Amino acid sequence: xxxxxxxxxxxxxxxxxxxxxxxxxxxxxxxxxxxxxxxxxxxxxxxxxxxxxxxxxxxxxxxxxxxxxxxxxxxxxxxxxxxxxxxxxxxxxxxxxxxxxxxxxxxxxxxxxxxxxxxxxxxxxxxxxxxxxxxxxxxxxxxxxxxxxxxxxxxxxxxxxxxxxxxxxxxxxxxxxxxxxxxxxxxxxxxxxxxxxxxxxxxxxxxxxxxxxxxxxxxxxxxxxxxxxxxxxxxxxxxxxxxxxxxxxxxxxxxxxxxxxxxxxxxxxxxxxxxxxxxxxxxxxxxxxxxxxxxxxxxxxxxxxxxxxxxxxxxxxxxxxxxxxxxxxxxxxxxxxxxxxxxxxxxxxxxxxxxxxxxxxxxxxxxxxxxxxxxxxxxxxxxxxxxxxxxxxxxxxxxxxxxxxxxxxxxxxxxxxxxxxxxxxxxxxxxxxxx
Numbered sequence: 001x002x003x004x005x006x007x008x009x010x011x012x013x014x015x016x017x018x019x020x021x022x023x024x025x026x027x028x029x030x031x032x033x034x035x036x037x038x039x040x041x042x043x044x045x046x047x048x049x050x051x052x053x054x055x056x057x058x059x060x061x062x063x064x065x066x067x068x069x070x071x072x073x074x075x076x077x078x079x080x081x082x083x084x085x086x087x088x089x090x091x092x093x094x095x096x097x098x099x100x101x102x103x104x105x106x107x108x109x110x111x112x113x114x115x116x117x118x119x120x121x122x123x124x125x126x127x128x129x130x131x132x133x134x135x136x137x138x139x140x141x142x143x144x145x146x147x148x149x150x151x152x153x154x155x156x157x158x159x160x161x162x163x164x165x166x167x168x169x170x171x172x173x174x175x176x177x178x179x180x181x182x183x184x185x186x187x188x189x190x191x192x193x194x195x196x197x198x199x200x201x202x203x204x205x206x207x208x209x210x211x212x213x214x215x216x217x218x219x220x221x222x223x224x225x226x227x228x229x230x231x232x233x234x235x236x237x238x239x240x241x242x243x244x245x246x247x248x249x250x251x252x253x254x255x256x257x258x259x260x261x262x263x264x265x266x267x268x269x270x271x272x273x274x275x276x277x278x279x280x281x282x283x284x285x286x287x288x289x290x291x292x293x294x295x296x297x298x299x300x301x302x303x304x305x306x307x308x309x310x311x312x313x314x315x316x317x318x319x320x321x322x323x324x325x326x327x328x329x330x331x332x333x334x335x336x337x338x339x340x341x342x343x344x345x346x347x348x349x350x351x352x353x354x355x356x357x358x359x360x361x362x363x364x365x366x367x368x369x370x371x372x373x374x375x376x377x378x379x380x381x382x383x384x385x386x387x388x389x390x391x392x393x394x395x396x397x398x399x400x401x402x403x404x405x406x407x408x409x410x411x412x413x414x415x416x417x418x419x420x421x422x423x424x425x426x427x428x429x430x431x432x433x434x435x
Contacts, residue, residue, distance in 0.1 A: 002030050006074045006098070008062070008089055009081030010036040010045050012254065013103055016383060017078050018045055022054045024384075025391040032072045033058040035065070036081075040258030065089070069096040076101060083188055084181045087112030090127060091119035099126045101390055105191040106408035108183030110416055113409055113435040120405060128390060129408030131195045134401045135385040137373040138356045142308065142319050143200050143399050145370055150360055151312030154201045157293040158309040161193055162301035164327050166335065168279070169241055171299060172217045172270040177277055179419075184277040186210070186415035186422075190297055193306075194285075195411035199400065200310065203289035204410055208417035209427040212281035216300040222271035234269035240327075240335050243267040283418055284427075302326060303352055315362035317370075325352040409435060 005021065007014060021031045034057045036042050042059060049056050060068040068074065077093040079086055079102040087107040093100050094116075106129050107113055120127060133139055146154065163171075171189070176182040198204065215221065222230060234242050245251040245267050255266035279299040286292055305322040329335055361367035388394070389402050396402060413435060417428040 002028055003075040004032045004073055005029055005076050005078060006033040006035070006060075006065075006068060006072070006093075007031060007057075007078045007080065008035045008065070009079060009085075010034060010038075010041040011080065011082075012250075014045070014078075014080045016387070017080065017101075018048070020387045020391060022049065022052055025387060029391045030055075031057045032074060033060050033068050035060050035062055035068075037062065038258050038262045038264070040261050041254055044253045044258075062089075065092055066096040069093065069098045074098045079103065082175055082181055083108050083183060087115045091115050094119040094123040094125045094127070097123070097125070099128075101128045101130060102408070103130055104195070104408065105183065105187050105412045105415070106405070107412065108181075108187050108416075110433045110435050113412070113416075113433075116405070117409075117435070127405040127408070129403045129405065129411075130386060130390060131192065131199075131403045131407065131411070132383050132386045133192050133196055134199055134399075134403065135383070135389075138319060138321060138358060139196060139200075140399055140401065141358055141370060141372045142310070142317060145317050145358070145360060146200055146310060146312075147202075147399070150314065150362065151310060151317050152314030154203075154289065154291045154310055154312050156291055156311045157197055157201065159193060159197060159293060159295045159306070160308075161190070161295075161297050161306040162304060163189070163297070163299045164301050164304035164324055165240065166324070166327050167304055168299035168301065169217070169270050170243070171277070172272075172275055172279070173243060173268050174266060175264070177268070177272075177275045179276040182277065183415060184419060185279075185297060185299060186281060186283075186418040187412060190281070190295075190418075191411040191415055193295065193297075194414040195403065195407060197285075197293055197295075198407070198410050199403075200308075201287065201289065201291055202400075203287035203291055205285050205414045205417070205430050206288050207286040207427055207429050208414055208421055209284045210281065210418035210421040211283075212278040212297075212422060214275060214278055215280045217270045217279050218275045219271055219273035227271060230269050230271050232269060232272060233265060233267060234271075240329050241270050278422070281418070283414070285414060315360065315365070318359045318361075319356070321356045322352055322354050325350055325354050 021029045046056055076099045079089050083105055090100050090102050176188055182188040245256040281297040283295040303326055304324040308319045310317045358370040358372055359367050360370050394402055413430050417430055420428045
């Protein structure tokens with residue numbers, strides 16, 4: 001049976017869902033209506049529908065959500081709008097009679113969680129939070145390894161995630177730089193990571209202690225390093241932090257060409273003076289299972305990827321992923337975004353090649369490498385599997401990958417508690433959040 005969908009928010013992330021409903025999942029999902037506060041972004045995606053001879057969805061304004069759900073008989077609403085809007089749009093959709101698929105994070109604060117919980121209880125409708133990293137084969141392989149009992153009962157986890165000066169820097173150009181809009185990287189980005197740990201070790205977070213700050217980006221840091229005068233929009237020739245949206249048809253079509261409609265500037269200077277999020281973060285998290293996690297996030301690394309070490313009563317599992325081995329600058333002064341085939345400067349070999357490796361070492365035994373299956377699509381090969389589960393309403397599988405409302409709450413609760421700990425300087429109990 002084909003279900004009727006509405007989508008709210010047509011920025012970059014919407015593309016995955018729009019492609020799915022025009023392509024592999026057109027037999028089960030029909031996009032009937034869509035909405036964005038910027039009509040130019042709707043125009044950008046509408047051109048794709050026209051080019052592929054697909055039916056163009058009905059446009060509706062955000063304040064017409066309830067009427068649209070009723071009149072168009074919407075079964076599900078997909079929410080891909082900025083994080084601070086999630087609680088309102090999710091709860092309104094539920095109360096209007098539609099189920100919801102929401103991009104992580106489900107919301108950015110405890111008030112939002114309470115609002116959504118009340119709407120679920122009142123409506124009886126469902127919420128799916130899309131954690132695509134669960135579906136990456138390397139992450140699924142680690143889950144399967146832990147689930148098999150190979151390392152025994154989990155006692156502790158160390159998790160390090162590094163964002164490079166391409167991907168990491170981008171959070172400091174966009175609306176994400178405002179903590180009131182995104183909740184900071186502990187909410188917007190790290191909810192992915194906290195969900196992975198919750199899922200890997202099958203436990204719920206109990207207590208969080210956080211430390212961190214803005215130590216690389218921002219005006220004060222630029223001044224302390226003698227970077228000189230800055231402009232709100234970075235157009236400095238030869239600056240590797242320049243983002244040339246005019247050279248990228250997608251960024252140009254979605255954002256640059258539509259600035260006049262709402263004033264949103266997508267390429268603000270990462271060393272601006274109104275950045276309120278952190279770029280270095282460290283957490284200690286206790287779980288109800290008795291396990292603990294040490295976690296770190298750096299948003300200005302020279303390479304991008306993550307390392308996870310899981311200790312257990314029978315041994316240890318280690319996953320290392322290099323998503324991008326280096327960010328290099330070419331002879332023309334332009335950043336090389338995909339330097340995977342380029343040797344590092346001054347070296348005959350690339351010493352940090354892109355790749356992934358999962359090791360298992362049990363007590364009294366040598367380490368062995370655990371095979372990782374190939375994936376399909378982006379986000380470590382997980383998006384295609386996620387979309388199949390979302391649009392076919394799969395609610396369980398042997399690895400427990402489909403994520404519901406409770407999973408979204410557990411993931412974002414770590415970040416909410418972390419932000420509270422950053423503010424107070426004290427550990428915060430998840431139970432004290434009132435969610």
